[in-house]
Amino acid sequence: MFSFNSNMSFATSFRSEAVNENRRMGSFTSAKESSALLTLRESLEEVFPICNSQAPLQTPFCFQxxxxxxxxHNGVAASSDLIFPRRLDYGEYDRFWAHLRKFEVLLGKPFPPKTDKIVWGVLGQDIPLGSHAVVMSGSLQYQASGPLFKLRLKPLHIDLSHRLERRFSSDRFLEIDIPSIGGTKIPKCLSDAGFAGIAVVKECLIESHQDFIGCRTWVSFCNKAARERERMKRNSTTH
Known part of the structure; x- marks a missing residue:
């Protein structure tokens, strides 16, 4: 499941504003905006990568x-020849990275920072962390060209958990920060789409499902202001 942390000041009224604006626009959407909406939709379809991983099914999800x-990180698609010879276990982290670097599309390319060894050790030994957990998180960042957003995943790290993570396991949840989709500092393809563009972005991020990371189906279940999340974390560390 996705948990989106939004920098939008109107996050709580995101749905109603977009829908009401579409009703006001009605059939008066200009040809320019209609073309921009089509371009925007096509752009959003490329944000989340298609799952082509052929890692053995029993491989721990953190490898996926x-x-x-x-x-x-390198902006390349995982090809169908991404095959690992056998099931990997937690003690083979360095071997896993060495094997990953050998794939043709990744040869000589920079890699993101590795997960901290302490964090990886927690995963391998299944150490209980109380109110914390090893979490997956990332961000969507605007791009000047190509897809509207670039998805960046952060290394696995220990952070404050929520009750659903403690109940169902933190590997079922991915927390993503998204930038504001209003105001003047937005890409041209989004501003050209007018108010209807907000509804298109919402449809892609909030109402659609995505099949990636371990070929699981991911859906949004929560959207809240990033500042609210940070305030909750600060409060938890002061008590």
Whole structure:
């Protein structure tokens, strides 16, 4: 499941504003905006990578996460020949990275930072962390060309958990920060789409599902202001 942390000041009224604006626009959308909406939709379809990983099914999910992270970091698609010879275990982290670097599309390319050894050790030994957990997170960042957003995944790290992570396991949740989609500092393809563009972005991020990271189906279940999340974390560390 996705948890989106938004920098939008109107996050709580995101749905109603977009829908009401579409109703006001009605059939008066200009040809320019219609073309921009089509371009925007096509752009958003390229944000989340298609799952092509052929890692053995019993391979721990954290390896699947790092495979996706490595390909996203270099802006290349995971090809169907991404095959690992056998099931990997937690003690083979360095071997896993060495094997990943050998794939043709990744030869000589920079890789994202590795997961801290302490964090990886927690995963391998299944150490209980109380109110904390090893979490997956990332961000969507605007691009000047290509897809509207570039998805960047952060290394696995220990952070404050929530009750659903503690109940169902933190590898079922991915927290993503998204930039403001209003105001003047937005890409041209989004501003050209007018108010209807907000609804298109919402449809892609909030209402659609994505199949990636371990070939799981991911859907959004929560959207809240980033500042609210940070305030909750600060409060938890002062008590």
């Amino acid at each position: 996460y790092e495979i996706t992270q490595g390909f996203l």
